[in-house]
Amino acid sequence: MxxxxxxxxxxxxxxxxxxxxxxxxxxxxxxxxxxxxxxxxxxxxxxxxxxxxxxxxxxxxxxxxxxxxxxxxxxxxxHAEIPAERLPEVAEPGHEDGTATGLAVRKVLLLLPPAQRAVLVLRYYHQLSEEEIAGVLGCSRGTVKSRAARALATLREQGVLAAVSHDTERG
Structure with a gap:
């Protein structure tokens, strides 16, 4: 039982x-x-x-x-393995856009160190507050803010957020 x-x-x-x-x-x-x-x-x-x-x-x-x-x-x-460029499975028809978007997001996140990646995933995917993220990571709210700022700066430097930044500035 x-x-x-x-x-x-x-x-x-x-x-x-x-x-x-x-x-x-x-x-x-x-x-x-x-x-x-x-x-x-x-x-x-x-x-x-x-x-x-x-x-x-x-x-x-x-x-x-x-x-x-x-x-x-x-x-x-x-941390040691690198994801393959192509999935070995055959995707179902109609899911290509979602799969491509998911792969692109994961590839972009791999540009960041694990702590910065974790902050962005918790903030933007799970919609947690800075205080909640600090609790999860066992750090201060200021550390969460600085990790997020460094992560976004890195993504901007890599050109990943360029389109988003320009769109926001125009709007």
């Missing part, structure tokens, strides 16, 4: 695994390293389930675990 913890965790996985994996892909650039990061974070979440206690807190706990693992443990394989 399955325990209540197993049932609750299974429900969490069924509902939120795609979101957890999307976050891991944004943080790592995709590929097997994203799956490894997501699975390790989910394993840690399962082990801590008695502290988490609620489904609504589980995704935040897992996301925080992924970000901290990425930023603090640079020796892991999700």
């Amino acid at each position: 399955r325990s209540g913890r197993d049932e609750a965790f299974t429900a969490f996985m069924a509902a939120r695994y795609p979101s957890v994996l999307r976050t891991a892909r944004l943080l790592t650039g995709g590929g097997p390293q994203a799956e490894d990061l997501a699975q390790e974070a989910l394993l840690r979440s399962y082990r801590a389930w008695h502290r988490i206690g609620r489904l609504d807190a589980a995704e935040a706990y897992t996301r925080t675990t992924m970000v901290r693992m990425l930023v603090k443990d640079r020796r892991r394989k999700w």
Whole structure:
């Protein structure tokens, strides 16, 4: 017979695994390293389930675990591998634009160090406040602001945000 913890965790996985994996892909650039990061974070979440206690807190706990693992443990394989240019699978018709956009975003994020990448993913993908990001990363709000500023400056220097900057200035 399955325990209540197993049932609750299974429900969490069924509902939120795609979101957890999307976050891991944004943080790592995709590929097997994203799956490894997501699975390790989910394993840690399962082990801590008695502290988490609620489904609504589980995704935040897992996301925080992924970000901290990425930023603090640079020796892991999700930092060493480089994603392939082409996916080995055949994409379903009609998903080319979404796939191309996703690959482009992940490629751009890989231009940044893990801590800066984590700040942008948490801010713009998960819509967290600076205070919430500081809590996830275990740093001050000022550190979050400076990492975001440095990340955006790097992307501007690389020409990635040039179109956005010009459009904003004209508007």
